[in-house]
Amino acid sequence: MPKLYDYVLSGSCYKVRLLLSLLGIAYETQAVDFFPGREHKRPEFLALNPLGQLPVFEDAGLVLRDAQAILCHLANTYDASGQWLPRDVRFGSVMMWLSFAGGELMAISGARMIAMLNYAGDLAALQAKARAALRLLDDHLADRAQAGGLWLVGATPTIADIAMFPYVALSHDAGIGHEDYPAINLWQRQVRKLPGFVGMPGVPDYF
Amino acid sequence: MADWIPIALSRDVPVGITRAVIVDTREVMIWRGEDGVAQVWEDRCPHRGMRLSLGFVRGNALNCLYHGWQYGAGANCLRIPAHPDLTVPPTIRANAYAATETGGMVWMSSDSADPPPLLPALTxxxxxxxxxxxxxxxxxxxxxxxxxxxxxxxxxxxxxxxxxxxxxxxxxxxxxxxxxxxxxxxxxxxxxxxxxxxxxxx
Incomplete structure (x- = not known):
């Protein structure tokens, strides 16, 4: 059975849990004491992922790190419909949003660790970067809505939406509300309505 | 400041949704139930201060996410799930602002001393x-x-x-x-x- 090395408060682990749930895949978890235990920096975990980062996903002998790579693996392996990782003209756009989710949008994660777990860092600078990323997303979603689209890419939800959703929904933990982002407010409700949606602490199942 | 203030496009507050807005540093929220009427309230549950914009709409009621206290369109508390048999006193209420919709926008007023504006439909x-x-x-x-x-x-x-x-x-x-x-x-x-x-x- 596939195994997720998991920390319940991690937005990156939540990306994987959310897609596993949406696809109806049975899996087991192994809890990693990220905080305060810093288990992800211990030798046993570094043997799985030398970067010392969550999540890690084991599946049929594969050991994968990076939430975006794991989403691609899950869609590629378990989604026969091809909806979640389309192989047509939409492919490049989906990859673009995956990179953004693992890149610029992670400013929210950094700000959240400072605000929530008292990590060291420049909170104001990370919040400014997070706001820039959220504005870019809101502008894109507003354009999509004006063209009649509900999702980041194309006419169906894809792993682009799943990679983007967690840290957008968790931005409150980083001291950033959604007041400035009306299109994000509408989109995140569509994600919550997907059959098989699951929440996490800070992301209610209700909508 | 003008009495009536436009705070959102009506389009951005469809039925069943909550929307948080900051108005002159005040935390305000808009929600719309199945009756289609936009409600503009202070973004704070009178029970424990939770932001009501994080709650959820069912029918014509808004539910606080924290303990499920349910408020009707008149801002009075209808139901407290922890005390299902309680007839909720009418003094338990969310803080509602006067609200109207015109010109494709949701407007609020703190004192509603002036009549609301009346605009043609705008896209x-x-x-x-x-x-x-x-x-x-x-x-x-x-x-x-x-x-x-x-x-x-x-x-x-x-x-x-x-x-x-x-x-x-x-x-x-x-x-x-x-x-x-x-x-x-x-x-x-x-x-x-x-x-x-x-x-x-x-």
Missing amino acids: PVITLAIEAAPERVLAALGGSTAEPLIGLPFAGGTLQLGWHRAHAAKTMLHATGAGADIAAATAHLRALRQSLEQEAAA
Whole structure:
């Protein structure tokens, strides 16, 4: 059975849990004491992922790190419909949003660790970067809505939406509300309505 | 400040949704039940202070996410799940503002001393957050902070822009236009946002 090395408060682990749930895949978890235990920096975990980062996903002998790579693996392996990782003209756009989710949008994660777990860092600078990323997303979603689209890419939800959703929904933990982002407010409700949606602490199942 | 303030495009608050808005540093929320009426309340549950915008709409009621206290359109508490047999005293209520919708926008008033504005139906274009003081934004648009609406010439027509102050250095613009090319108007307003923010940062 596939195994997720998991920390319940991690937005990156939540990306994987959310897609596993949406696809109806049975899996087991192994809890990693990220905080305060810093288990992800211990030798046993570094043997799985030398970067010392969550999540890690084991599946049929594969050991994968990076939430975006794991989403691609899950869609590629378990989604026969091809909806979640389309192989047509939409492919490049989906990859673009995956990179953004693992890149610029992670400013929210950094700000959240400072605000929530008292990590060291420049909170104001990370919040400014997070706001820039959220504005870019809101502008894109507003354009999509004006063209009649509900999702980041194309006419169906894809792993682009799943990679983007967690840290957008968790931005409150980083001291950033959604007041400035009306299109994000509408989109995140569509994600919550997907059959098989699951929440996490800070992301209610209700909508 | 004008009595009635436009705080959102009606389009951005469909049935069943909550929307948080900051109005002159106050935390405000809008929700719309199945009856289609937009409600504008203080964003705070009177029970434990939870933001009601994080709650959820069922039918014509808003439910707080924290303990499920349920409020009806009249802002009175209908139900407290931990005390299912309790007839809730009418004194338990959310803090509601006067609200109306006109010109494709949701408007609120703290004292509703003046009658609400009455505008023709206008096509929603976009709401933009601009990191610049309302005085600066309105001056650049050729308007003034004394009026809640500005007419902005665009492509041979006029965009009607509602605005509200989020805080001293942030302006929310709610753009509408009759017959305007929505995508072109949106691009025009985003360019305006960029130049206003660059000036404000300089």
